[in-house]
Amino acid sequence: MEVVIKGQPPEERVYGLQCSACMTEFKFKESEGRYQAGDYKEGPMVIIACPICHRDCYAYPGKTSSMTPSERTKAYYEK
Ligand SMILES: [Zn+2]
Numbered sequence: 333m334e335v336v337i338k339g340q341p342p343e344e345r346v347y348g349l350q351c352s353a354c355m356t357e358f359k360f361k362e363s364e365g366r367y368q369a370g371d372y373k374e375g376p377m378v379i380i381a382c383p384i385c386h387r388d389c390y391a392y393p394g395k396t397s398s399m400t401p402s403e404r405t406k407a408y409y410e411k
Contacts, residue, residue: 342367342393343361343362343363344362345361345362346359346360346361347359347378347380347391347393349380349389351384353382353385353387354382354385356383356384356385358382358383360380362393364380365379365380365391366379374392375392376392376393377390378391378393
């Protein structure tokens, strides 16, 4: 087999988030979070606990895969 264009394994994808509870900004790999298929409207999401306040934050792969500050998505959190 020959690789024509090298992709990136999903678990290696890096997400950037800002915790909406404590405003901490952090990056993480998909393999560090919990991947969930989600509903059809929002699509799949990755759930990860904020490293500072430990609330669950949600990252949406389609919206956060390109890691530039302007495209950083605000995380939602649960109580
Ligand atoms: Zn937080």
